[in-house]
Each structure stands twice: as structure tokens, then as C-alpha cells.
Amino acid sequence: MKLGSHVSVAGKGLLSAAKEAYSYGANTFMLYTGAPQNTVRKNIDTMHIKEGKEFMEEHGLGDIVVHAPYIINLASPKSQTFGLGVEFLRKEIVRTEAIGSDYIVLHPGSHVGSGEEVGLNRIAEGLNEVLSKEQSTFVALELMAGKGSELNYKFEHTAFILDKVKHNEKLVVCLDTCHVHDAGYDIINSFDEVMEEFDKVIGLDRLQVLHINGSLNPKGSKKDRHANIGADEENPKGKDHIGFKALHYIVHHDVAKNKPCILETPWLDKKTNLYKEEIEMLRQK
Ligand code: FE
Ligand code: FE
Ligand code: ZN
Numbered sequence: 001m002k003l004g005s006h007v008s009v010a011g012k013g014l015l016s017a018a019k020e021a022y023s024y025g026a027n028t029f030m031l032y033t034g035a036p037q038n039t040v041r042k043n044i045d046t047m048h049i050k051e052g053k054e055f056m057e058e059h060g061l062g063d064i065v066v067h068a069p070y071i072i073n074l075a076s077p078k079s080q081t082f083g084l085g086v087e088f089l090r091k092e093i094v095r096t097e098a099i100g101s102d103y104i105v106l107h108p109g110s111h112v113g114s115g116e117e118v119g120l121n122r123i124a125e126g127l128n129e130v131l132s133k134e135q136s137t138f139v140a141l142e143l144m145a146g147k148g149s150e151l152n153y154k155f156e157h158t159a160f161i162l163d164k165v166k167h168n169e170k171l172v173v174c175l176d177t178c179h180v181h182d183a184g185y186d187i188i189n190s191f192d193e194v195m196e197e198f199d200k201v202i203g204l205d206r207l208q209v210l211h212i213n214g215s216l217n218p219k220g221s222k223k224d225r226h227a228n229i230g231a232d233e234e235n236p237k238g239k240d241h242i243g244f245k246a247l248h249y250i251v252h253h254d255v256a257k258n259k260p261c262i263l264e265t266p267w268l269d270k271k272t273n274l275y276k277e278e279i280e281m282l283r284q285k
Pocket of ligand 1: 067105107
């Protein structure tokens with residue numbers, strides 16, 4: 001099982017990220033190449049990549065994932081926003097390759113009023129500008145909760161995008177448990193059926209990254225607020241509506257085998273997270 005969490009690159013870049021992941025008992029991790037909310041990025045040469053890779057090798061860490069910043073919106077009807085997204089994603093793919101990661105997770109985009117079909121076509125157009133047959137990194141389209149005008153909250157959206165992208169051999173899918181639950185899929189009682197549908201609509205070979213999170217809201221709420229794994233009412237961040245049993249079932253499922261499973265669960269305060277405990281809980285048979 002490949003289990004880890006989102007970690008920070010503050011300080012010594014990849015080396016700091018790897019050390020943080022190791023402290024949680026993880027064997028994989030996910031990082032942002034800078035702040036998730038902006039496009040300010042340090043030169044890749046300052047990210048301690050060689051030392052980071054050495055540390056990873058020595059400590060059994062691998063199959064790491066990069067997450068693109070949220071501000072990329074390829075579905076935007078505004079040409080400036082769209083253009084910035086395309087340009088930034090191109091650079092981010094280069095950085096992801098330099099870090100030695102095979103996957104960059106992307107929120108496909110929000111149509112902000114232009115409508116779903118227009119937005120989906122725009123995403124495909126953007127990906128067609130970015131993807132090249134030479135790149136070694138896959139772009140992992142994240143399945144979203146459907147908050148606001150967010151797209152890719154249905155498997156059919158992913159299928160639509162795949163169909164319109166020339167180099168779709170460079171596209172895979174990231175399944176976020178909080179998002180698909182919030183989008184209305186019953187992963188609590190019918191995960192096998194949900195995966196059958198995934199296979200029918202997208203193809204299970206595309207599923208390459210998982211985000212393992214609880215949800216603060218009931219199925220179909222389209223809220224996208226992550227909860228700690230199996231958290232009850234006593235948890236200061238609120239109760240998880242998915243529950244430990246379902247999340248444990250998913251990480252031990254065949255579809256997750258050897259795929260990076262990344263926790264993005266809330267921190268209790270600025271200094272405290274539960275990644276170590278949550279990883280340990282999920283790993284148990
Ligand atoms: Fe995400
Ligand atoms: Fe996620
Ligand atoms: Zn989320």
C-alpha cells in the first residue's frame with residue numbers, strides 16, 4: 001500500500017518534504033512546488049532535489065505526486081486567466097519532471113457562468129495547448145465535489161475531456177474520496193459499484209492517484225470540506241460523514257493497489273495534524 005499525505009516544501013524543498021513524510025510513517029507523499037494559492041515559485045535549483053531523492057531512496061519513499069496550484073483555471077472564459085493557466089501548467093510540468101514525480105494533480109477548472117459544455121471544451125483546449133508527446137509526467141485530472149461552477153464532478157465530464165484531448169495518453173485521474181462523496185457517489189455503501197461505473201465511463205486503467213479524506217458533509221452536498229479520517233463529534237474540526245470503515249475499505253481495495261493514496265485531512269491547529277495516526281489506522285489490516 002502506498003500511503004502518505006500532503007507535505008510542505010518550506011525550508012529545504014524536496015528534502016524537507018521527504019523528511020516530513022517520513023516522520024508520519026508514510027511511504028509516499030504529495031507536495032505543491034510553492035504556495036497552493038499563488039504562482040510564486042522558487043527556482044527549481046534551490047529545491048534540494050538531489051538530497052531529497054537520496055533521502056527518499058534510503059527511507060523507502062517513492063511514487064510521489066505534485067499538486068498544481070488552485071489558481072490555474074483552464075475552464076475560464078477569460079482569455080487572460082486561461083492563458084496564465086496554460087503557461088503556468090507548462091512550467092509546472094517541467095518542475096514536476098525535475099522533482100522526479102510522474103503525476104501532477106490538476107483541478108480541471110470552473111466555468112464561472114459560461115456553462116458546463118463550454119467550460120469542458122475550454123479545459124480540453126487548454127490541455128491540448130499544454131500536453132506534448134515528449135513529456136514523461138502524467139496530468140491527473142482530479143474528480144471534484146461540484147462546488148460553485150466547478151467541473152469534473154461526474155465521470156462523464158472526465159470522459160468528455162479525454163475524448164477531446166489529442167495526447168490523452170498523458171491524462172490520468174485522481175479520485176478524491178471527499179469530492180466524489182460530496183458529488184453524490186455512494187462510496188460508503190457501494191464502492192464496488194462506483195468503481196464499476198468508473199470503469200464503464202472512464203476506464204479503470206486511468207485511476208492512478210487517490211486522495212483519502214473524510215467529508216464534513218453528507219453525500220451529494222457539493223461542499224468540499226475535508227474531515228479527519230473517521231472523526232466523531234468530539235473532533236474540533238467536525239465529524240466525518242464517510243467514516244473509517246469505508247475509507248479503510250478503499251485504501252485496501254484492488255483499485256488502490258500500488259497507487260499513491262494521499263491524505264489531505266485538516267490540521268487541528270497550526271502545529272498539529274493527525275497524519276501519523278491516520279496513516280497508521282488506515283494501514284492496519
Ligand atoms: Fe486537489
Ligand atoms: Fe484532493
Ligand atoms: Zn477538496
